[in-house]
Amino acid sequence: MDDAVLRGLIPEAIAVLCRRGADFPAAEDAVQEALVEALRVWPDDPPRDPKAWLVTVAWRKFLDAARAETSRRTREELVDREPAPGPVPSTDDTLQLYFLCAHPSLSAGSAIALTLRAVGGLTTRQIADAYLVPEATMAQRISRAKRTIAGVRLTEPGDVATVLRVLYLVFNEGYSGDVDLADEAIRLTRQLAAMTRHEEAAGLLALMLLHDARRPARTDAEGRLVPLEAQDRSRWDTRRIAEGVAVLQAALARDRLGEYQAQAAIAALHADAPTADETDWVQIVEWYDELVHLTDSPVARLNRAVAVGQADGARAGLAALAELDPALPRYDAVAAWLHERDGDPARAARLYAEAARAAPTIPERDHLTRQAARLNAQLGRGVRHPL
Known part of the structure; x- marks a missing residue:
């Protein structure tokens, strides 16, 4: 089978x-x-x-x-x-399992593992391999999660937002092991969107499809991270982009905007641009304004500063960045990029190096280290940075 x-x-x-x-x-x-x-x-x-x-x-x-x-x-x-042998009624209670696995008493990590096991049908070993942890460790995590929700009965509708957050985290976990967690998250979100007809479930599905469409171009032949503006757009999956845009348009037509729809709209604008220079940054800023209004998320504000820097110039981006907490993850990386565009390569190089030390992944760390080395090499040769 x-x-x-x-x-x-x-x-x-x-x-x-x-x-x-x-x-x-x-x-x-x-x-x-x-x-x-x-x-x-x-x-x-x-x-x-x-x-x-x-x-x-x-x-x-x-x-x-x-x-x-x-x-x-x-x-x-x-x-x-015990029923008599024969066909099983077609009633599908899978949606209840989504809510049970995303129970508020569980940690995010436990909810993800339990969702992959019970709803995704993955084995403990497959989940462990995806998370790069020993199988015994993952088995203990799943057992603890199951004990936590033992006896829980779902007598009231579950929280779709919690389930969507778990699926969003699954998608963001990456692509290690023999199970592609991004594909698994898309499969489960597609199922949830069909079951609930919830506009934010559709928005999350669109967001996943649009981001995943760019995956082939995100790294080069040596496995190095390639930033969005430098990606070979001919390698993007146009069929996934078309599906993502169609799903998003149907969700937006319901006129109940949510954060995943707003994020998907931003991703769609990137996908729509034939080249990086043709990106509609003004409209992207407008969507970030919507996203900030919906979530007041510091991460959304940080990404908005990048978009403002593209739409209105580096000085405007730096002004937007100045309103945020410098301790925010990836703050230094954004600051470095904006200062480089503002014609201050020395400061940008220092910030790239600082950002590299705090990078959450090895590919990101290596990318930021190369950016710092590139600018330091230019400074050593006395290359004047274009304003």
């Missing part, structure tokens, strides 16, 4: 068991055991109804565990619930 299809069955099976009375940790464990059995049996004897098979076997695994740990009375009640 296709791996993506099988992974899609996992959250559906967990949801069925939860609806029958199993709590989430027990249901998830039972489905994982059934999945192991499926991988052993299905190649030689594929079922006619894979979902029904997975649910049936998982429910029996759950009952086996319940018999070992509960009283005779409880066992009999659970056994009485």
